[in-house]
Amino acid sequence: MDLAGLRAIKAVADTGSVSRAAEVLNCVQSNVTARVKRLEQDLGVELFHRMSRGMAPTPAGRVLADYADRVLRMVAQARDAVADAAGRGGRLAIGTMETTAAVRLPPILAGFHADHPGVELTIVPGPTEHLLGEVLAGRLDGAFVGGAVEHPDLFVRLAFEEELVLIEPASGLSSESGRSTLIGFGRACAYRMRAETAMREAGRVPYRVMEFGSLDAILGCVAAGMGVTILPRAVVERAPWSTMLTARRIAPDLARMPTSFVRRTDAVETVSLRAFLDAVALASPLALARQPPPRWTGLNLSKAAC
Structure with missing residues (x-):
């Protein structure tokens, strides 16, 4: 069992096929197949189910792939630590x-x-x-x-x-649509979760959500009056947003x-x-x-x- 074999096992387990594993490892498919077979012979167990479209790890293969992940991660850390020291x-x-x-x-x-x-x-x-x-x-x-x-x-x-605040355009919201539109990141964002809670507690229901992947896009849309957002106060205190946006406090239990x-x-x-x-x-x-x-x-x- 060597590092090259462990890399092959992990790549096949991650990608589900020898061909994709070979692309990840930047080698020919025959090398990947040979390393997998050699490990199966050394360990005396089948590591993968061979199917018409790809390969799936057996219970033993999943165990070895998990160990391979940990070993390879530790090797990379060791190299970096040695260079660092x-x-x-x-x-x-x-x-x-x-x-x-x-x-x-x-x-x-x-x-x-x-x-x-x-x-x-x-x-x-x-x-x-x-x-x-x-x-x-x-x-x-x-x-x-x-x-x-x-x-x-x-x-x-x-x-x-951070102190989270409700951010609105400095010129004010001119429509009920903007008042009830939340502009923010996707659902994997904590600020989004707090923002939806704050909208409900403020009575801004029903509300709709516009999702953006960039901070400047969110702030720009709020400045244009398209809706409101909830983000850290420090975000809105920067130029140029400090003159284009205004911050309002929200409930203390949501703000921290x-x-x-x-x-x-x-x-x-x-x-x-x-x-x-x-x-x-x-x-x-x-x-x-x-x-x-x-x-x-x-x-x-x-x-x-x-």
Whole structure:
């Protein structure tokens, strides 16, 4: 059993066919088939059901594919950690909600890049539910997510705390249609969930929802009078939106929204990741790195936000 064999097993299990696995691995199909057969012979079990259209893992194949995923993830982490410790820089892939990327991260990233120019840092935006899945799968080293989260495989630490507000055009809403139209991200977003609750509690029912995938698109549509949204106050306080939009308070129990940083419990905290969290701490009033020894809490995926 070697790494190449484990990569083949995982690729076939993930894609459901030898041909697609060969594309993922950038090799010929015969190599993938040979590695799968060799592992089946070594272990004395069938790892896949061969069907007319593709392959499906057997119970034994699912077990091995799960171990292959963990082993390959640990190997990648070990390589990055060694490069990191040797002072050759490292690689970090950090996920973030779009609002956090727009408002909180620019000064953090500027300071981190100035102090650690050798680190290859990738920022991946997305809604919380997607980011949590990417962290759990090991494709992200960590992510900034919104709302209360709980999962046994995640370390969670409070990074920022946002005040959510109802955002309307500064010129006011001229129609009942705009007053009862909620503009926001998709359902995987925590702000969306809070926004719908706030609309109901404010009596703005029935209401309709217009979904957009970009923060500026949401704010632009609100500024045009097409509807309202609920987002962090810090978003609307930036230029040019501060002169085009107005913020109204919502109920305190809906307004408070924590943003946490999550990573896998079994992930190695590299020098680069620790330095990144230190940079977050310098910019955050909650001072991540200066808190008492971390008391990690969990995030409830059913309450995930964007």
